[in-house]
Amino acid sequence: MTVGRTDVHFESAGVTLRGWLYSPPDAGTPSPAVVLCTGFAGTQDTPSIVAAAEAFARAGIAALSFDYRSFSRSDGEPRQLVSIEGQRADITAALRFLKGRDDIDADRIALWGTSLGGGHVVTVAADEPRVAAVVSQIPFNGFPRRVEGRPASANRRLLWAMTRDALRARLGRPPLYIPAVGGAGELAVMASSEASQTIRGLQSETWQNRTAPRALFEMMRYKPGAVAGRVRMPLLVCVGGRDKESPEASASELGEKAPLGRVLRYDVAHFDFYEPEVREKVLGDQVRFLDSVLLTAERTP
Template identity: 55%
Template sequence: MAEAVTFDSGGVRCVGHLHRAAREPGPCVVLCPGFGGTQDTPALMAAAHGFAVAGYHALTFDYRSFGLSDGTPRQVVDLSGQRADIAAAVAFARELDTVDPAAIILWGTSLGGAHVIFSAAGDPGIIAVIAQVPFNGFPRRVEGRSALGTLRMLAVLSDDWLRGRLHLPPHRIPLVGATGELAVMTGDDAQDVIAGMASPTWRNEAAPRALLDMMRYRPDTVASHVACPVLVCAGTDDVQATSESTDVLAERAPHGQLRRYDATHFDFYREELRAVVLAEQIAFLDRVLA
């Protein structure tokens, strides 16, 4: 049973859940969601439970303006704010009596996979990083988006960015949409993806303004500063986080390891594959702590 917890992140109240393991004090995995993700989505909950069963305390949390955490306007991805939330979650975990403060692990998926690389580069106390299908720059061509669709997206991006500057309500769009729809991520399996993300707090919408900042957001520029072991889990058929972009993270990290799976980006959130991936991630941590 997970225990609800709260912690402060620069004046913003963040809400999390602590999944306790049997060993005390023991290592703790801090799990960081992806773009628009929340801690109660099935894949994130399954990962936290799996780590706890394997003997690792697991701390999930919602970024500011998402899920159960405070912050306005809602459904707005703030890259620097989310990294501050991760740092606050790590600080909170280190203060727990049941956690070994010298054994904090960062786990992140998609955009969260980029965040954990940046966070570990600035925190030499992190002992291991798991970056699952990590974002490392946009692909040259977005799957399921035509030239006209790209122009529409740029128009929405510009409008939402301007609304942010003028402190007006965001111009939100779907996170996931079918091929040809105006959404952050598109594909023929959109409905399956949405069904797999279903949870009490996840909403299929977000302000697209963050995509402008993400055009310059490259964790490979800091990967060489991550001193701890890094496991990069990538999909060979991933059109969001392509092999070209993910492989370089493992190459530039001094103690980087790369594990490829015959999978798409969203296959990692499906039960069949996520159980296999999680087992290998736990084995990686067991080797690190040994």
């Protein structure tokens, strides 16, 4: 089945965001839709995001992917800077964009997010009661106290990089960038042998392995689980049993606190979710979940 893809753009607090709208092969109008939210320093043209969008579109659900402010083809300065509040505002703007389209059913729009985006979709949904469903994949729910395999010396180097970059921000100077993903012991936001091996799965025309570490201070105060109990729509949380970046117990909390939450566990690590074999299995479960919420009622006489 051929999935259509159209370039789109919309505004978020005066910043132009650019995305792709994937249309179902035989879409009726108005159709249900899902907004796809990338992970830390992620871009919409990485293979896992494209695969998810195409899978949902083939299932009859229009999919909107987009790049957050300061990333990829979207506007915003400084570049490669993760902003928790800014990205949440961007997701809300994406919802508003879809709700304003004649070919989308405003009452059947879901949110899907992975890693940091998996935390974002929970916090946005807590304040957006018209969201029909939420899929949160290996969600960020606060930094773990200790990342297995990451030496204390690496944590000290990262903290020093964060501090230097935060001081540069106060002085109005450009970021002092570090890699977003690196090998075990390297200076990077996510540093492990698994992360390093998975960089190839993040490659795209626009993805850059660099980020402004000043953002991590804001992330240290970010705990999506604190508002998960206010998520009133169906919520599916997909977690990894061997996840070191978003540990299973912490990530599962989002689904356990939500009144209509459900947790699916997979015996894999964090970055395995972006590998084709695991991704296919997980997306199959996610498609069935969204089908049950967004499409099954439509087919019922």
